Amino acid sequence: MLKQDDQIPLYIQLKESIRSSIVNGDLKFGDKIPTELELSEEYKISRITVRKAIVELVEEGYLVKRQGKGTFVNKRKIERKIVHFLSFSDACKANGLKASSKVIKKEIIQPTSKDQTMLQLEDGDALLFIQRVRYAGDSPIMIENNYFSYKEYHSLLNENLDGSIYKILEEKLGVKPAGSSELSLEIVRAGDEEMELLNIASGEPLFFMDTTVTDENGQPVHRGKQYILGDSYKFILKQ
Numbered sequence: 001m002l003k004q005d006d007q008i009p010l011y012i013q014l015k016e017s018i019r020s021s022i023v024n025g026d027l028k029f030g031d032k033i034p035t036e037l038e039l040s041e042e043y044k045i046s047r048i049t050v051r052k053a054i055v056e057l058v059e060e061g062y063l064v065k066r067q068g069k070g071t072f073v074n075k076r077k078i079e080r081k082i083v084h085f086l087s088f089s090d091a092c093k094a095n096g097l098k099a100s101s102k103v104i105k106k107e108i109i110q111p112t113s114k115d116q117t118m119l120q121l122e123d124g125d126a127l128l129f130i131q132r133v134r135y136a137g138d139s140p141i142m143i144e145n146n147y148f149s150y151k152e153y154h155s156l157l158n159e160n161l162d163g164s165i166y167k168i169l170e171e172k173l174g175v176k177p178a179g180s181s182e183l184s185l186e187i188v189r190a191g192d193e194e195m196e197l198l199n200i201a202s203g204e205p206l207f208f209m210d211t212t213v214t215d216e217n218g219q220p221v222h223r224g225k226q227y228i229l230g231d232s233y234k235f236i237l238k239q
Contacts, residue, residue, distance in 0.1 A: 002043050010045050015053035022062050022073055023096060029139070031073045033063065075139065075231060088134050088142070097136040101144075103161050104197065105131040108150055118182065118212045119149055119220045126150040130161060133197050140198045142228040148221070169221070177221050183211040187230070194227050205230040 002013045021027040034042065039050045054071060057063040064074040088099055107129045111121055119127075128148040133140050146165070148156065159168050169175040190204040198204075207228040213221045 011049045011052040015056055019062055027073050029073055029075050032070050100135045101132045101162050103132050106157055118223055121149055128153055142226050143197050145225040147223040176216050177213045178216045179214050180211045181214050185209050
């Protein structure tokens with residue numbers, strides 16, 4: 001129950017109560033919350049107070065209103081500072097979500113001229129292409145396309161890549177991804193492959209991130225081309 005005599009305004013108490021239920025998993029994505037009238041009667045507060053709490057939760061992305069249907073728990077977005085290096089697994093952990101992966105492809109392919117330049121490949125070196133679908137909780141969030149020097153990282157072919165590739169690189173190969181030498185971010189529309197792997201509709205907006213990840217010494221580790229659900233990720237520009 002809310003504390004009527006507390007210095008904290010009632011709408012903030014209600015807002016935090018609902019937000020905590022969402023963060024703790026008591027309220028899950030897609031759950032419908034009680035109406036303003038029901039909440040007003042349950043907590044013995046005015047509908048204006050309830051409405052103010054709900055409006056702020058909608059503005060912050062915790063809830064979504066659907067015309068004629070009610071108010072529902074929204075899909076949680078993963079926040080990541082765009083100029084701060086953070087792996088997907090660490091980003092999920094920082095946002096209270098469990099990361100997992102499904103490996104789609106492991107292939108040896110020929111590099112493009114840009115691959116050769118960005119990864120500083122030697123003549124004759126091929127690429128190890130690893131494609132995975134990354135999940136936050138039970139929801140597919142992104143298609144991760146990673147390109148490694150086959151000569152340097154061929155041992156990844158024999159590894160279980162359902163978890164963090166970066167953990168394998170650090171613990172087994174002594175390579176610690178720590179930054180990026182190049183990064184671009186744009187909005188694209190989902191094609192057939194993205195539709196199938198992410199279980200989304202054609203034309204769904206996606207973030208497309210193209211980056212070259214480097215180690216602590218500034219040496220290239222891999223190129224990454226990621227297709228990320230636009231309604232599940234929030235990039236923050238670091239000041």
